[in-house]
Amino acid sequence: MPPASPEPISPRSPRVAAARRLARRNFRGKDRLFLAEGPQAVREAAAHRAGGEATLVELFATVEAAERYADIIGEARAAGARVHLAAEQVIEEVSTTVTPQGLVGICRFLDTPFEEILAARPKLVAVLAHVRDPGNAGTVLRCADAAGADAVVLTDASVDLYNPKAVRASVGSLFHLPVAVGVPVERAVAGLKDAGVRILAADGAGDDDLDDELDNATMGGPTAWVFGNEAWGLPEETRDLADAVVRVPIHGKAESLNLATAAAVCLYASARAQRASGGCRSVTES
Secondary structure, three states, X not given: OOOOOOOOEOOOOHHHHHHHHHHOHHHHHHHOEEEEEOHHHHHHHHHOEEOOEEOEEEEEEOHHXXXXXXXXXXXXXXXXXXXXXXXXXXXXXXXXXXXXXXXXXXXXXXXXXXXXXXXXXXXXXXXXXXXXXXXXXXXXXXXXXHOOOOEEEEEOOOOOOOOHHHHHHXXXXXXXXXXXXXXXXXXXXXXXXXXXXXXXXXXXXXXXXXXXXXXXXXXXXXXXXXXXXXXXXXXXXXXXXXXXXXXXXXXXXOXXXXXXXXHHHHHHHHHHHHHXXXXXXXXXXX
């Protein structure tokens, strides 16, 4: 396993320049690499493998962070990652956060082909259609992970999954469940329907009420929730693709819910329904 550098890596090192450029989407796509910052994300990256390869390939750590998170450094080395000791200046240059935590990892892309998600016969899926804010995308991914979803799908109109803000907002959940990217919304919906998944579009102006869906016991089967843009929701053509357009009821005086909150409510409602007695039989069962 490659050892840590005996001396802090130079700020002028080509390795530092290569890491720094991953803050930009075009370089991430070209190199098929992205940044994972902070102890939680780096720990999850070190434990993750995709296609038989370790996801974490390189790690920059200050001397203080290497001492504080010696277990993570050990896990990174065990995964085969090259570990560089780095001055705080280097971490600040490579990091995209205002207050870096001393650990910045470089990871291989880990998205899953959409066909593989369908082949796994998913029971609960979050589809992010037209979601443009990376913080929201990462938070919805985290909610999906917490609710026990089988997969997340980002359409071709949504933000880059590997945007550093999206990776941070997922708080490690990016490494926990399959995520497909760049899927046209029409293809996503058609593929999920063919796999026996009911499509629910989350929209504040929906004709169906989430409470009624729960009361009528209509949410126990395989379900995909489609979430729209933060500002203007889902376009009509996307709502028309769904089996039902569902609103989260507002019982108080709040004007609306933000995207991540609404997604959490919807995903947990499905998770509860699917775990109820007789809920969510496999789509392969008669």
